[in-house]
Amino acid sequence: MVTNEDVMQITEHVLGTMLELGSYADSADNLLTDRLEAFTGCVHISGEWQGAVVVQGTPELGRLIAQRFLQLAPGEVSEVDVMDSAAELTNMIGGNIKGLVPGPSSLSIPSVTIGSDFNFRLPGTRESAHVVANCEGQPLRITLCESTK
Amino acid sequence: MRALVVDDSRAIRRIIGNILKEISCDVVEAGNGLEALAQLETHGCPDLILVDWNMPEMNGLEFVKAARQDPRYKQVPMMMVTTETEMERMAQAFIAGVNEYLMKPFDKSQLLEKLTLLGVETGV
Numbered sequence: 001m002v003t004n005e006d007v008m009q010i011t012e013h014v015l016g017t018m019l020e021l022g023s024y025a026d027s028a029d030n031l032l033t034d035r036l037e038a039f040t041g042c043v044h045i046s047g048e049w050q051g052a053v054v055v056q057g058t059p060e061l062g063r064l065i066a067q068r069f070l071q072l073a074p075g076e077v078s079e080v081d082v083m084d085s086a087a088e089l090t091n092m093i094g095g096n097i098k099g100l101v102p103g104p105s106s107l108s109i110p111s112v113t114i115g116s117d118f119n120f121r122l123p124g125t126r127e128s129a130h131v132v133a134n135c136e137g138q139p140l141r142i143t144l145c146e147s148t149k
Numbered sequence: 150m151r152a153l154v155v156d157d158s159r160a161i162r163r164i165i166g167n168i169l170k171e172i173s174c175d176v177v178e179a180g181n182g183l184e185a186l187a188q189l190e191t192h193g194c195p196d197l198i199l200v201d202w203n204m205p206e207m208n209g210l211e212f213v214k215a216a217r218q219d220p221r222y223k224q225v226p227m228m229m230v231t232t233e234t235e236m237e238r239m240a241q242a243f244i245a246g247v248n249e250y251l252m253k254p255f256d257k258s259q260l261l262e263k264l265t266l267l268g269v270e271t272g273v
Binding site for chain 2: 066069071084085087088091094096099103104106107109
């Protein structure tokens with residue numbers, strides 16, 4: 001079983017190693033996903049264990065991640081840069097979580113949405129872990145959804 | 150020295166590419182295994198190939214198997230750079246023909262260390 005602590009440890013590892021960004025578990029979930037340009041990344045795990053990993057962050061964090069991944073100046077970051085970077089962040093967090101669930105299983109290509117005018121749900125799943133990391137003052141929410149079938 | 154970097158993530162291609170350029174390596178990029186095979190045909194055999202596992206069209210494992218079946222690419226050092234962390238996956242990659250395996254996330258020193266193991270002069 002993957003715990004919130006496992007998810008947080010993986011998140012800290014990914015942000016710290018790949019992007020040199022500090023983070024810590026935040027007790028408050030103050031991420032407002034109705035904000036324009038917030039990002040939502042999702043990657044599915046299929047096989048012995050079935051489910052998905054959802055990664056959501058603020059526009060500010062999206063731009064910061066893009067700056068670090070693509071080595072851009074703050075003013076150079078485009079929406080496509082944020083989407084590509086959020087996809088890779090989702091992929092890395094999801095891939096490392098996949099290593100903790102019963103295998104064999106495979107990881108899907110990540111999908112990313114930017115914006116606020118949408119509803120997001122994963123039918124047939126239940127939330128099995130949920131953490132909010134505070135990364136450079138910005139919330140990053142990671143949710144592990146496990147298939148109920 | 151010339152390297153082929155195969156990853157569907159532009160972010161990862163940028164990070165790896167910048168590190169390789171710092172050690173005076175020319176970089177050719179591909180976004181999946183099929184594109185990588187096309188790059189090999191166009192540019193010839195590179196000195197080094199770094200390849201992701203999970204990609205659309207043709208994944209990294211399929212690419213490694215296809216490339217290793219071609220006598221022209223039997224000897225080129227290949228490294229899998231992936232989020233696949235299970236030992237079974239690693240074993241599959243080595244059986245298919247990779248010479249090194251690096252798990253994401255990684256930092257610059259870890260990548261340079263693996264490149265050194267492949268015989269690349271990194272200054273480490």
